[in-house]
Amino acid sequence: MKFYYHPISSYCQKVLVAMYEKGVEFEPHIVSLMDPEKRAEYREVYPMGKVPVLIVDDDHLIPESTTIIEYLDGIAEPKLIFGDPEQRRKIRFKDRMFDLYLNDSVSTLLFQSMKPESERDQERIDTSKFRIDTMYGFMEHELSEQPYANGDDFSMSDCAATPALFYAQRAAPFNDYQHISAYWDRLASRPSIRRVMSEAEPHVKAFMGDDAAA
Template sequence: MKLYYNPLSTYSQKVLIAFYEKGLTFEPVVIDFKNKAVHQAYLKLYPLGKIPLLITEQSRSIPESSIIIEYLDMNYMTGATLLPRDMDMARQARLKDRMYDLYLNNPTVELLFEGQKPRDKQDPCKMTKARETLNIMYEKLNEAVSDHSWTNGEEFSIADCAAAPALFYAQRVHPFSRFPAIKAYFSRLMGRTSLQKVLGEAEPLVKSFLK
């Protein structure tokens, strides 16, 4: 398999966590969007230009982080089972995955990029809305992990793959220190070998970006 991604991208990190949780190997192709030639070449492969993108062993193109993870989990029985086999538990995992992408990850990324701008160029309305959304999600997430090890119960799932990168950045732009269950959950996430590997690979880019 070949994976087009960027180590700094939260959605790429989400898929990388899944790869490492399942113990699968792939050919990495890092897309640097600042490199015009690389970007243009990638657009020829995938005109929407989004990452990550998986090219399967059968040369099928699979975009979108959640769909990539579902493909890996359905086709490779090694390592962690990221989508529960119970249909109702699977539905809950998919719902949480979407919620964390849309309402935990995206507002966090909004705050990160607004924070990179000079103060007079920042959009206070966008930042306020992002913080309000995160506050709502922190309440929901704190409740979800208050009596469970992971967000969908006692088994690590696709939902945790989505939450982990978002929380890593969120702690810097909108801390969750007043939510004890999230703090404990994040500590468990940071103990996963998969996340440690993803963050280790991304560390030079993360440090440069956060400066």
């Protein structure tokens, strides 16, 4: 399997966590999306130009982080989408919530904060803050009753929460939320996640020009 990704990309980190949890072997292809030439080259692989992408058997292209994890679940243990239909629905639901309303909002805040104040989009910032606060409220409640997003076992939802919380430490700190903080400590102590973070760290430092990944 060929995996097209970049260690700094949150959606790639989500899939890397799943791959390292499962011990899946892959051929790494790092895509430098900041370089216009490399970006154009990558569009030959995947016209949408987004990472991550998994290529299986040389020509079977699998884009989209959730879809990649669903594919991996079919070929390698441990399962990250498991249980009865209701449990599986909840795993997918939280995966969507973490991607769309937490991760995307955290990314928006990070990118906006890197712009000069006069160029920032206050409406997008306000919407992102509202979504993050709403997600934190939801997560704090859920995590008061269980160690992981869907109970006792680590699932695809936790893969999705990882990069969001990794970058949220900088963009939208959650220190005031006792259960989210404990959840983050639990996530960050998993070997798969420690590996993803340590691989991302030098790239995050170079991109943000400081100790953001510390």
